Structures are given as structure tokens and as C-alpha cells.
Amino acid sequence: MKTYFVAEHAAHAPPYEFFRGERVSAFEKPERLDHVLAALRQAGHPLHAPHTDSAAVLAQVHTPRYLHFLQSAWAQWLAVDAANAQATPFPSVWATRGLRSDVVPTNFIAQLGLFSFDNGTPMSAGTWGVTKASADCAASAAADLLSGTERQVFCATRPPGHHAGADFMGGYCFLNNAAVAAQALRHGGAQRVAVLDVDYHHGNGTQSIFYERADVLVVNLHADPRTDYPFFLGHADETGAGPGLGFNLNVPLPQGTDGATWLAALDVACQRVVAHTADALVLSLGLDTFEGDPISHFGLKRADYARLGQRVAALGLPTATVLEGGYAAAELGHNAVAVLAGLANA
Amino acid sequence: MKTYFVAEHAAHAPPYEFFRGERVSAFEKPERLDHVLAALRQAGHPLHAPHTDSAAVLAQVHTPRYLHFLQSAWAQWLAVDAANAQATPFPSVWATRGLRSDVVPTNFIAQLGLFSFDNGTPMSAGTWGVTKASADCAASAAADLLSGTERQVFCATRPPGHHAGADFMGGYCFLNNAAVAAQALRHGGAQRVAVLDVDYHHGNGTQSIFYERADVLVVNLHADPRTDYPFFLGHADETGAGPGLGFNLNVPLPQGTDGATWLAALDVACQRVVAHTADALVLSLGLDTFEGDPISHFGLKRADYARLGQRVAALGLPTATVLEGGYAAAELGHNAVAVLAGLANA
Numbered sequence: 294m295k296t297y298f299v300a301e302h303a304a305h306a307p308p309y310e311f312f313r314g315e316r317v318s319a320f321e322k323p324e325r326l327d328h329v330l331a332a333l334r335q336a337g338h339p340l341h342a343p344h345t346d347s348a349a350v351l352a353q354v355h356t357p358r359y360l361h362f363l364q365s366a367w368a369q370w371l372a373v374d375a376a377n378a379q380a381t382p383f384p385s386v387w388a389t390r391g392l393r394s395d396v397v398p399t400n401f402i403a404q405l406g407l408f409s410f411d412n413g414t415p416m417s418a419g420t421w422g423v424t425k426a427s428a429d430c431a432a433s434a435a436a437d438l439l440s441g442t443e444r445q446v447f448c449a450t451r452p453p454g455h456h457a458g459a460d461f462m463g464g465y466c467f468l469n470n471a472a473v474a475a476q477a478l479r480h481g482g483a484q485r486v487a488v489l490d491v492d493y494h495h496g497n498g499t500q501s502i503f504y505e506r507a508d509v510l511v512v513n514l515h516a517d518p519r520t521d522y523p524f525f526l527g528h529a530d531e532t533g534a535g536p537g538l539g540f541n542l543n544v545p546l547p548q549g550t551d552g553a554t555w556l557a558a559l560d561v562a563c564q565r566v567v568a569h570t571a572d573a574l575v576l577s578l579g580l581d582t583f584e585g586d587p588i589s590h591f592g593l594k595r596a597d598y599a600r601l602g603q604r605v606a607a608l609g610l611p612t613a614t615v616l617e618g619g620y621a622a623a624e625l626g627h628n629a630v631a632v633l634a635g636l637a638n639a
Numbered sequence: 640m641k642t643y644f645v646a647e648h649a650a651h652a653p654p655y656e657f658f659r660g661e662r663v664s665a666f667e668k669p670e671r672l673d674h675v676l677a678a679l680r681q682a683g684h685p686l687h688a689p690h691t692d693s694a695a696v697l698a699q700v701h702t703p704r705y706l707h708f709l710q711s712a713w714a715q716w717l718a719v720d721a722a723n724a725q726a727t728p729f730p731s732v733w734a735t736r737g738l739r740s741d742v743v744p745t746n747f748i749a750q751l752g753l754f755s756f757d758n759g760t761p762m763s764a765g766t767w768g769v770t771k772a773s774a775d776c777a778a779s780a781a782a783d784l785l786s787g788t789e790r791q792v793f794c795a796t797r798p799p800g801h802h803a804g805a806d807f808m809g810g811y812c813f814l815n816n817a818a819v820a821a822q823a824l825r826h827g828g829a830q831r832v833a834v835l836d837v838d839y840h841h842g843n844g845t846q847s848i849f850y851e852r853a854d855v856l857v858v859n860l861h862a863d864p865r866t867d868y869p870f871f872l873g874h875a876d877e878t879g880a881g882p883g884l885g886f887n888l889n890v891p892l893p894q895g896t897d898g899a900t901w902l903a904a905l906d907v908a909c910q911r912v913v914a915h916t917a918d919a920l921v922l923s924l925g926l927d928t929f930e931g932d933p934i935s936h937f938g939l940k941r942a943d944y945a946r947l948g949q950r951v952a953a954l955g956l957p958t959a960t961v962l963e964g965g966y967a968a969a970e971l972g973h974n975a976v977a978v979l980a981g982l983a984n985a
Contacts, residue, residue: 311660313748314729314758383660387733389756391804391847392871394736396864402659403870410735412660412758458737501737518742524749525738 296447297430304419320620321465326451332626343429350477359460369401410463424467431470434613435477453617455496471577474613483572492579492617493589495527505535510569512562517545548590552597574610580619602635642793643776650765666966667811672797678972689775696823705806715747756809770813777816780959781823799963801842817923820959829918838925838963839935841873851881856915858908863891894936898943920956926965948981
């Protein structure tokens, strides 16, 4: 399967994150993608650099002030103190209910908080370049589907994107690659698009970006937000709003869900995609549903990923698959290749 | 001046907080109040334990779910892992725009995020007891003013309260003592109450609690939120809403403001209090406007605090003064005593 990747992805490499107030090594690390790329090469999937600039579509998915913030963030951080080149910026205050989001503070740490909903999305010097190039991969995949040169394209990119909203980052995500692919498909002529998000964690960013639109169906299959990140979105009663009412489906599942139960829920999700009569599909492929994932609690095995690929392929839609989470780094590549094998053998 | 205090305040003593993602020793530490109490004793101010239960008023100021959370928080933290007795809980995800605040997660760390807007409000085992007793001090002060037994009462309490809203903590604050005093005054018969907040940081919690009410005027004199905590509230264009329109005044001042400029702004604030024709006043006394404060950027000197006291006393209102911030611990007591001297010598 034609695959896009960013050769210099390791330029985004914040060294640590926080867990319950304690510093821990970053789970979203370059090693993840190195394993994926090695497995793809071994399985004979051709790897390509992106050929399409996502700038125009990014401006349709994200707000100008947020894009400006992301592009300028590292320079602002260094302007606070040149010694910050060796440090990692973290926000400390967030614009929750009762507080205002309409005024951008001059204080950089405050800007970090304004444009995020967690303290789990650290940046490094290369973050903007890598995330922008990853969005270019998503735009390239959409372009290939639109031109008809490919029916299936994979974006082997990091960091992931599905927690990033129109003007906020979170959950390791800065630019929403799935939303870029979906919007690029719409912009390029697809009348109806579906996004199917199978990451362990609810794709709150993707949901919020398309929540009031009927042209992009968003279906999420994920751990119950009462117990799992991102906690504050992903409930079953979120079905869209305004013109988008009925065009969002959440299927939250309890911790401990095994492959059989998960695949049954996937069937429900796929039925909703079929009913949408979409012209194209975007698959947000998180692999942290794996039984060996260090921060998640589902029990999928390798064979389940081939079945996932088969069921998605059976939808018969031109499909852009973008990599989201998955933190059992050494297994990540094999699981991704299993999905691609299933996608190719429906 | 009659002063209420909580003898066991040191039971609230989280050891550290975060600054730009780095652990630092807690600025809001028991030593602060030890200095204040020593200076009060030396100056001959009588210290009393609170005599009034604030529970009924707390239920008018804070939401049931938030009070339940605060009371149960430490037990929940221990239930996650008994070894947590030696650790400090910090949130990691916040319910910012686009996310829901209406569903309380079962995950305790998520609850911490739902009920806060920063990661600068750590708890320890004794937090609920100390904060509840501090609110009792505020209720006791209000009772003394209502009964007419006192015209001036001081609450020498910690942690501070003015960043705490109806259902969120933040900025070292859990229960809003100033709001408790103001609400207790209203509940006990005062028709109009004014809150004057002179802390370096905007009292976003107090503002938000009374923002739609005309019976409690809130006036804040503070550092510009574009540059300073809490960043997302405290702008001059916030003047109240609904029935409360016109009953909120913010006077943001730039970093570097000296005593003379600050006192001129205080006159503006006091004129608004006079115009409210209040029956009683609550003074949120932050002393982090001091030139030696380690985390703030105004230039007030000791003599300015006596002038502050004099100008507030000149309003001629029964006044409950509650201690808020101030982190130059060794100077805090002397500065507080200077305010009380001014209040007594108008």
C-alpha cells in the first residue's frame, strides 16, 4: 500500500511528559515510528515523501490564531530565555469554564494553556516542521484518492492528530491529520466523507471539528471517557449539533474489552459508515487497543488487526488511513502491517 | 483587631508545585501564616478560633458536586493507591472549550482536572479540614459584623480563596473565603455588600461567583491578565452580566506599578465602592503587591500598606478582611500588621 512518511520525524522528540504530576519518559517517541517504518519496509510497502502542501486545508481545519501560535511557539519559548533551548515548555493554567478564551495573552506559558487542554503535549524544536509535514502526508493521501491513482493510502506519521481541535492541542496532537484528510477530500470534490476513529482514546479533536457538519460523518470506537482520557468528551449521547445532528456516533467501551467484543462494536460503527453513503473514508488508526499497550486497557491481539483491516476494506471506499496512537512501540509496526494486510485482502 | 485563625493550618502543606513544568518548592506554605500570626501576636491583636459553621453559606457559594469532591478528594486519592499517602495529586487534563463539564468522571485524576483550571493547586491530607475551618473564620467574621460586636475583623487564614469559583479550585485556592464572608453578610441581612480585592492576581473566582448579581459588587485591582496569572480573566471590559451588569469593576495595572500609582488606582476602586452604598465590605487582602514578593511585579512598600488600610477604613464600612496571597513570607506579617494599623487609624 502506498505510504507517506516524514523522514525527519525524529526532530519532534520532547524527552518527557507528566503522569499524575510525576515526570515520565515520553510515550509518544520517535522509536514508535521507526518500528512502523521498518515493518513497512520489510513487508514491501513503498514509502514516499508527501507531495501536497496542506496549508490551504489546514486553514479550513484550524484557526488562524492557533496556526500562528504553533508556528511561532518555539521561537517564543526561546525569546523568554535562550537557555530554554534545552528545556521543554509546559502550560500551567488553562482557560476552563468561567474563564475567557477570546484574548490571547502575551505571556507564552499562558498561550500554551490557552491552546491546549492537558499538560501531555510537549513540544520540541522540530515540532512545527514535523507536524506540518505530517499534515502534508494526509493531504497527499487525499489527493491520491481524489485523482483515482490509489484506492488505499497509509500515512505513517507521528505525532498523532485526532485530539487536536480547531484551536487547541492535546494528547500529543498538534495538527489533526485525519481532519486534514477529510477536509481535503471534501475540498477536492467528495460530497460525503466518513471518519472512522479506532484509537483506544476518543478522538475529541476530530469530533469537535466536524460536530456541526453533515458532510463529514465522525464515528468513534473508544474507551469510556468516564475512566479514560480525554475524559471530557466521547459519551454516547454526543450525536452532533445543528446541521450535524445525527452525524456523530460514539461507541464507548469498558476497560478490558476483548477482540471479539471490539469487533462486534466495529460492525456497528461500519454500519453507520455504510448508511452515510460516503464517497471516501478516513481511518484514524490508533493501535493502542493492543493487549500489550502500556497505557491502555483493551485486549486486541495481532489477528484482530487483520480483521479490522478486512472489515474496513469491505466498505469498498477509497480510504486514507492515518496513524494515531499506539505505545507498545516494538509491536506497533507488526500491528500496523497486519491492518494493511487486511485492508488489501478484503 | 479581632482576628480569626486556624491553629492547625499547617495540616495543609503540599510540598511542591510546578513552574513551567519544573517542580519547585511550594510558595503557599505554612511558614507564611506562621509569620503573620507571630506579627499579630507581637502587635497585640487577639487571635480567636472560629465560632460559626460555614456549611450553609458554603452551599450557597459552591456547588454540591464540588464540595463533595473536595471533601472526598484525599480519600479518593488513597483509594487509587494507598502509597499515595506520600504523594501529591496533580491533574493532567482540563475541561476546556469544546469539552464537557457536565459529567463527573470516575477517574480521580480526571476529577482533579474537571474541578480546577491550573496545576498549581496541590492538596495534602489536611486540606479539606483547613480550608473548611478557614471558611468558618470568614463566616465568623461576617457574624460579628452582622451582630455589631465588631466593626473590623481580620481572618488570618491560608490557603487563600479568591481564585476558587463555584465549582473549581485554582491558584492555591479551594474555598472562596471572601465569597463566604460576602454571602454570609447578605444571608444575615446586609442588603448590599462590596468585595474589594487588592491581591496582585485577579480574583477570578470571586468575580465569577457574583458576576450576575447586583447585590454584591466586586472590585479588583490587579496585574494585567495579559502578562500575569490567572491570564484568562480580569480585563477591564468585564463589567458584570445580566442583573449584575455594572456591578463588577476590574482595574488591571502593568507590571512595575509603584505605590503611588497603585494608591491612585485604589482611589478609583474605593469610589466605586462608595457609589454602591454598601452595608458592609469584604477586603481580599493579598500582600503580593509588595516590592519583595518572589512571584509578583508591583513595587509597594511597607508604608503603602498602612495607607491602604487608612483608605479602606475611610469608607466607614463594617469590614471583614481576609488574607489572600503574599509570598515574601518573612515580610508578610509586618505588612499585614501595617494594613491593620491603617484600618484602625483612619
